[in-house]
Amino acid sequence: MRPLADPAAPTTRFAAVDPDPTVPLPVRPAALREQIRRDRIGGTPAKELKAPPSIGIALNRSGGTWSCASCDEVLAENDGNWRDGAIVTETPIAERYATLEMIVRDRQEGPRVTVREHFCPGCAASLGVDVATDELERLPAAQPLGVAAAV
Numbered sequence: 001m002r003p004l005a006d007p008a009a010p011t012t013r014f015a016a017v018d019p020d021p022t023v024p025l026p027v028r029p030a031a032l033r034e035q036i037r038r039d040r041i042g043g044t045p046a047k048e049l050k051a052p053p054s055i056g057i058a059l060n061r062s063g064g065t066w067s068c069a070s071c072d073e074v075l076a077e078n079d080g081n082w083r084d085g086a087i088v089t090e091t092p093i094a095e096r097y098a099t100l101e102m103i104v105r106d107r108q109e110g111p112r113v114t115v116r117e118h119f120c121p122g123c124a125a126s127l128g129v130d131v132a133t134d135e136l137e138r139l140p141a142a143q144p145l146g147v148a149a150a151v
C-alpha cells in the first residue's frame with residue numbers, strides 16, 4: 001500500500017487547541033508536499049496545484065462538465081459523477097486513521113468502514129473524502145435541487 005501520510009509530519013496540531021495566532025503553523029517542505037502529491041496519484045502530477053478560487057471548494061460544475069477547481073482538469077460530464085474521473089484510494093478506516101496517528105476501533109465483522117479519498121488526476125488535489133461501508137457502492141454526484149425535485 002502506498003503511504004498516505006507523512007510519518008515525519010508535526011503531530012502537535014489539534015483543532016481543539018486555541019492556537020497562538022502569532023506562532024506560524026508548521027509548513028511541510030516543498031519536497032515533502034510534492035512526494036505527497038505523487039503518492040496520491042501514483043506518479044508525477046502533470047499540472048500545477050493552485051489554490052482554488054474559494055476555500056473549501058474543490059470542484060467546479062460549469063460549462064457542461066465537472067472539473068477540478070485547482071487545475072480545471074475535466075472529471076466528468078455535467079450529468080455524470082465527478083468521482084468517475086478521480087483517482088480513488090480506499091482504505092479501512094482504522095488503517096487510514098492510524099497513518100494520521102489517530103485511533104478508530106475497527107469492526108470485527110462486516111460491513112467494514114472505509115475511507116475513499118478522491119484525487120485529481122491532473123494536479124493531485126484532494127477532491128473529496130467519503131466515509132462509507134465497504135458494501136456501499138460509490139456515492140452519486142450532487143445534483144441541482146431542480147433535478148432532484150423533478151424525480
Ligand SMILES: [Zn+2]
Pocket residue numbers: 047068069070071072073120121122123124125
Ligand atoms: Zn486538479
